[in-house]
Amino acid sequence: MAEARTAGLSRRRTRARDLLSPCHGVRVTALTPDSLLERAHALTAVTGAVVSHLSAAVLWGLPLPRALENLTVIHLTSRPGRRAVRHKHVVGHQQSLEPEEIVSGARVSCTSPLRTWFDLAGILSLDELVIAGDFLLRRRNPLTTLDRLDAFLDGKHGRAGYRHAMRARSLIRADTDSPKETELRLLLIRHGLPEPGINVPMFDEAGCWIQDPDLSYEQEKIAIQYDGGHHASPAQRRSDIFRDENARDAGWRVVVLTQWHLTPVAPGMEPPAVTRVRAALTERGWSPGSVPEPGRRHRARATPDSSDTNGR
Template identity: 75%
Template sequence: MRHPHDLPNHLMSGPFTVAQARSAGLSRRRTRAADLVSPCHGVRAAAKADDGLLERVRALTIATGAVVSHISAAVLWGFPLPLAVERRNAVHLTTQPGRRVVRRKDVVGHQQVLAPEDITVGRRVACTSPLRTWLDLAGILSTDELVVAGDFLVRRRNPLTTLGELDAYLDGKQGRPGYRRAMRARALVRANTDSPKETELRLLLLCHGLPEPAINVPIFDQDGRWLQDPDLSYEDEKVAIQYDGGHHATPAQRRSDIFRDENARDAGWRVVVLTQWDLTPIEPGMEPSAVVRVRAALRDRGWSPAPAGRRGRGRRVVPTM
């Protein structure tokens, strides 16, 4: 069997259009050889190439000149998305006004004005910037889901932007699709989170009338020695909240967590450890145990809800002995 001859070097690094192949001197028969695949109409790539989202959107942008946007851009940036949204197979592509909306199988085409700062040109693909992607998600996600995505933007480690930059970006976006929901979500976005579950838990506590906790604020003993950075905390009541995800189940991590929490308790803190089970009500209409347990811890430390019709952190009372 005769093997196809090697591709030119500049066509071996990734997807290329049929027009580019012909300009490089490849015959029609060569572009249909078994060592090539067609990730989308008019585009070829090496059969051994990665068939993931990045290669797929790269092929589509080469063929259309569009920019990856909305859910597809969010996945590339790593935004936490609901599984039902993340698993959608369609690729979202945006073209500027004056150009045709992309209409292909498994593609959702958009046409909207993208300013230069709205586009991030990477080594392999051009997609909407983190800020523009978050604004576009406002037309797709619920307010709470958008807050989770917003917290991801300004997370503690490797943030994609700052709250100041987010506010500056939203200035002047009045009237844009999703703007009102984006502003509602922005009021609840907080910096320095470590995981989407921290945000989910914080929103859950607020939804049930509890005061807003601090996020990853370090606590120290009376000698000034660092004890831990609880996921959420109430300094006045000295209540620390830790959300333990799946990685906390390993023996080594469990020992570390026990040591961490014992030191905090020795320093006078009440530590509430929660898991996914605590976030979901046992039965419809019941309060999640996370709310019940945190409320009990706060009340034990002298907090009580503010009178009806008043906002705030509630009032402190002297606990009965």
């Protein structure tokens, strides 16, 4: 109330209906957007806590399962010596954070991209954690590097979530363009197909660049394109047709997939994406017993702990 009086607000004014109270001691105008950032700003201003876990993931733009994207609760982490925040619509955590694990913005302080991803190890499934990890290392505007990720994990040995994070690390790859590329790659691997390359440049016989297919098998000259919703526009469709014609002229087999191809048509059936890619590989001479040539598969430095059956 002292700050309110200093600002010229009476007790009656602070209780007016056009003001909201996101947490004790804070008043904001009802016209203020009820966004995560605004709510987090109000809460952290009073508690001194750091936005973390799923809330930090949203602020960093990490891809999350649809069920977790629009949660009404906010995750806040208090450092040792301070009690975890207890408030309606708040999930309070108390844990030690290194200085480099906190990023201070204009409105709030939140956990760093790497620390946020590591905290998600206790929340997300293996595939979901890999998708979020690939996003950190995306081709455009990456939030970190593989070396930094590995160095970070080296310092988390034995911590809660470490084993699950290391299992995800063994599957994380850099230079992706979308979460669906990661989902498709994991789907193919899980069904026994060789791991494809990611956005590997394709050239014609004269050495001229053609395109960077989403996924590919260079030896068999198979390009896999995942076409999301934005590919439905007339302009994009024309561009895609031109893209694929040039690849086929260069001797490549092009497999175009959509969201529909990622889900089995009926229980017990394999996803159409797997069936189509397997058929293309077989057509080009691949067989399940084939040994991949060196360099065909990406190698990960981290080795998952086979004893960690629950991944947590």
